[in-house]
Amino acid sequence: MSFISEINKSIAQRVDSIVYTKKPKTWKVSNSITIDWEGVLPAPPKNTSEETKKELKYLEIITNNLSYEDRYLIETVDKEPLDLYKPIFEKIGQPIPKEDFDKAYKIIEPVTLNLKHKFNRPRPKQLADLLNYKIKVTETDTHQTPAYPSGHTVYTAIASYLFADMYPQYSSEFFQIIGIASNARCLQGVHYPSDNEASMVITGAVWQDIRYKLFPELQPYRSK
Secondary structure (H helix, E strand, C coil): CCHHHHHHHHHHHHHHCCCCCCCCCCCCCCCCCCCCHHHCCCCCCCCCCHHHHHHHHHHHHHHCCCCHHHHHHHHHHHHCHHHHHHHHHHHHCCCCCHHHHHHHHHHHHHHHHHHHHHHCCCCHHHHHHHHCCCCCCCCCCCCCCCCCCCHHHHHHHHHHHHHHHHCHHHHHHHHHHHHHHHHHHHHCCCCCHHHHHHHHHHHHHHHHHHHHHHCHHHHHHHHC
């Protein structure tokens, strides 16, 4: 191996060793969850992988070309993703069932946080500067944890699973909200697309495990 190759290998190893935090944490998970949630997700792509580079390039493109609508969406999702569901519930003629949502989210939030700190993936900007990508981050106080999986996408995913079971005739509209919210986090420059994909996987697995334990009244919808 040449001297230059050795240098490049050393640099790659250093970049791959970058994590979000030097002090990962853990949270207590409810015993309502009986699946092996720690084993559901694969590890995220390596920092120097081609997949990560493609994701960084994608984020570079979209974050530097934000429209007014993009900025409004980023702000909305950053503050309260449930606001995205308001037009649907106005059609239904019911308020957003916030208490039911809080009940479900309380169960999955510690799972999300534990997985974030288990994988400890750096945020895109941490790698972009080292790998020569110019990502323009819309700075807020909602991206102060490791990247993988996305907490905001979990938030909207668990809401969509719950609301779709409550009002199955609107399920397609509820699930469209997940894509809107996850796109907002990419537009903000704080998540890779693969963070959002992981959020969908873990949320689906947890929801299948807890849905009838938390909401036994939903059972008739699936037994018809």
